Amino acid sequence: MTVETFELPDVGEGVAEGELVRWLVEKGEEIDEDQPLAEVETDKALVDLPSPFAGTVVELHAEEGEMVPVGTVIVSIDVGGDGDEAEAEPRSESESESAPTDATVDDGSEAAAGGRVFASPSTRRLARELGVDIAGVEGSGAGGRVTGADVRAAAEGTGDPTPRSVDASATSVVEDGDEGADADDAETHRESADAVTAATEAAGGIDAADRDRTLAAPATRRLADELGVDLDAVPTDERRDGEAFVTPERVREFAATADADPTASAPADGARPGNRIPYRGVRRAIGEQMERAKYTAPHVTHTDEVDVTRLVETKTELEPYAAEADVSLTYLPFVMRAVTRALQEFPQVNASLDEDAEEIVLHDDYNIGVATATDAGLMVPVVEDVDTKGLLELAAETATKVERARDRSIDREEMQGGTFTITNVGVIGGEYATPIVNYPEVAILALGKVAERPRVVDGEVVPRYTLPLSLSVDHRVVDGAVAARFTNRVMALLAAPARLLVD
Numbered sequence: 001m002t003v004e005t006f007e008l009p010d011v012g013e014g015v016a017e018g019e020l021v022r023w024l025v026e027k028g029e030e031i032d033e034d035q036p037l038a039e040v041e042t043d044k045a046l047v048d049l050p051s052p053f054a055g056t057v058v059e060l061h062a063e064e065g066e067m068v069p070v071g072t073v074i075v076s077i078d079v080g081g082d083g084d085e086a087e088a089e090p091r092s093e094s095e096s097e098s099a100p101t102d103a104t105v106d107d108g109s110e111a112a113a114g115g116r117v118f119a120s121p122s123t124r125r126l127a128r129e130l131g132v133d134i135a136g137v138e139g140s141g142a143g144g145r146v147t148g149a150d151v152r153a154a155a156e157g158t159g160d161p162t163p164r165s166v167d168a169s170a171t172s173v174v175e176d177g178d179e180g181a182d183a184d185d186a187e188t189h190r191e192s193a194d195a196v197t198a199a200t201e202a203a204g205g206i207d208a209a210d211r212d213r214t215l216a217a218p219a220t221r222r223l224a225d226e227l228g229v230d231l232d233a234v235p236t237d238e239r240r241d242g243e244a245f246v247t248p249e250r251v252r253e254f255a256a257t258a259d260a261d262p263t264a265s266a267p268a269d270g271a272r273p274g275n276r277i278p279y280r281g282v283r284r285a286i287g288e289q290m291e292r293a294k295y296t297a298p299h300v301t302h303t304d305e306v307d308v309t310r311l312v313e314t315k316t317e318l319e320p321y322a323a324e325a326d327v328s329l330t331y332l333p334f335v336m337r338a339v340t341r342a343l344q345e346f347p348q349v350n351a352s353l354d355e356d357a358e359e360i361v362l363h364d365d366y367n368i369g370v371a372t373a374t375d376a377g378l379m380v381p382v383v384e385d386v387d388t389k390g391l392l393e394l395a396a397e398t399a400t401k402v403e404r405a406r407d408r409s410i411d412r413e414e415m416q417g418g419t420f421t422i423t424n425v426g427v428i429g430g431e432y433a434t435p436i437v438n439y440p441e442v443a444i445l446a447l448g449k450v451a452e453r454p455r456v457v458d459g460e461v462v463p464r465y466t467l468p469l470s471l472s473v474d475h476r477v478v479d480g481a482v483a484a485r486f487t488n489r490v491m492a493l494l495a496a497p498a499r500l501l502v503d
Helices: 083-087 121-130 148-157 168-172 183-203 218-227 248-257 281-296 309-324 332-345 391-406 480-495 497-501
Strands: 003-007 017-023 036-041 046-050 055-060 066-069 073-078 299-307 351-354 359-362 368-370 372-374 377-379 420-424 443-447 451-457 460-474
Touching: 036 073, 121 148, 218 248, 281 377, 299 480, 309 332, 309 391, 309 460, 309 480, 309 497, 332 368, 332 391, 332 420, 332 443, 332 480, 332 497, 368 391, 372 391, 443 480, 460 480, 480 497
Parallel strands: 368 420, 420 443
Antiparallel strands: 003 073, 017 036, 017 066, 036 046, 055 073, 299 460, 351 359, 372 377, 443 460, 451 460
16 A cells, blocks of 8 residues: 655645635545545635545545644545555655645646646636636646636637536536536536426425435535535435535525524524634635734725716616627726726825835736625735726626636636725615725725715705715825825716726
8 A cells, every 4th residue: 555645735825824624535535636635725715625646545634624734744545556565654745756746736836747637626617617628728827737818718719619507506516626527517417407406496395315425516515504504414316426416506495495494594604693703714814914904004084975977877878788798887897997097197096115115116007906795705806907908898807806706716816916906885785984905005995885865966956876985095105185186086087987988
C-alpha cells in the first residue's frame, strides 16, 4: 500500500488558513483523480479541493467546521502499489516527485500536465452552463490553466453556443466536478429535474425518505443546512452511481411541504433565536475588513437627493432596446457612468493613501465595485474600466458578476482592484446610509430607493422621482467640500441623463 497525503494549499492569494466546511468523501471511499475531496471556505471564496490522486481514502485528518492552517495534512489516500511501497513512509503531496503540487488545487493556480485539464470549479461550472467542452479549450492561464475568459471566448467562437441547461434547476443537478459529462448527460439531468418537479406537483406533497446515504452537490448540502433539512429524508427518484441523488429543488419542495417542521419558517440565512453562529470564513473576513476600514480611515458622510424624473423616463424608453439585446436595464449602469464621469473630474475621490510611501495615489483606472448581498455575506465584484464601456455592456457585465458573486462562482481576482464602490441599499429598503469606505479606496456611494416624493417646482409641490445619495469618504484624503462638489456633479449628470448616453 502506498499512502499519499494531501495538504491544504493556499486556495486564495496569500491565505493563511481556511475553514473545512464539508467533507465530500469519507474514510474507505474509492475516489477518482480530480474528484472533489472537500469544500473549503476562505475569506472570500468557497472552493472545492480536487484530489490529486485516485485511490482509497485512508484517513481524514480534519473535522468539518475546523479552521485549518495552509500546509496542514487533511487527508491520506491509498494510491495502491506493491508491498515494499506499503512499508514506505507516507509521503506528503509536496514531497512527492510524481504528485502534483499546490498548483493542482482549483484556486486558479493549476498547471496542466499529462493531458489533464486544469480549471477552477467556477470555470468548469461556466463551461457546463455555456455548453463548452472544457477539454477542447486552450488555457491561457499559468501553466495552461483554463480561465473563465477562455471558456467565454470558446463559447463565442462557436457562433451560437447552446447552454447545456436552460434554467437554474437543470444546472443545479449537475454536480461540481462533472466536467466530463456530455451534452446528453446534461439533457438527462435536466429531464430528471423536470421529472422530479412534475412528480412533486402531481403528488401534492412529499413523504420523508429514510436513507443512510445521499449524494448531492455542495451547494445543495449548503441549502439543506440553511433550511434545516436532513438530506437523507428528502425523497428523490434520481440516482448517481447507484446512490440517491438530491437536487436543490427537492430540498426546497421538502422544506416547503414539511408543515410540521418548524424550520419551514426559519429565516433564509438559517439563523434562529438562541443560536451561536461561528464567527469565521467570509463573515469574519467582512468584519475584519470593516474594522480595518472604520478605524483606519476617518469617515465623513455627505447626503443629498437628486430629482431623477428624466432618468426614469430615459430608462423606460431604453428598456425595449435593452431587451432586444437580452439585457435587463436597471438604474445602476447610469449611476456607474455618472460616477465615473465625476471621478475623472475629481481624481482625489478615485484614490488611495499609500501610508508607507506617504503618498496619495490618484488612480487612472475606473474600476467600480458593486457591493452585493449574498447568502454568505457582503461581497464586492468589481467591474473594470467602466469609462470604456457602453451602457448596455455595463448593465450586462454588472448583472453577470453580481449573479456570480451570489452563487459563489465568481473568481477571487474579480473582486479585487476596485477604485470606488457603489452600494445600493434602496433595493432592500431605505433612503440614506453611512456606508463604510471599502479600504484602501477613499470613497463609497450608497444609493437609496428611486421613488416618487414631493418636490417644490416653480413654487408648487409636485410628485417627482428622486434618488437619495449618501457618499462616505476617507477624510484624510477627501475634504467635505470635495465630497459635496463630487456629489453635485453626480447629481447633475443623473438629472440630465442624456449626457450619459454620449461619450
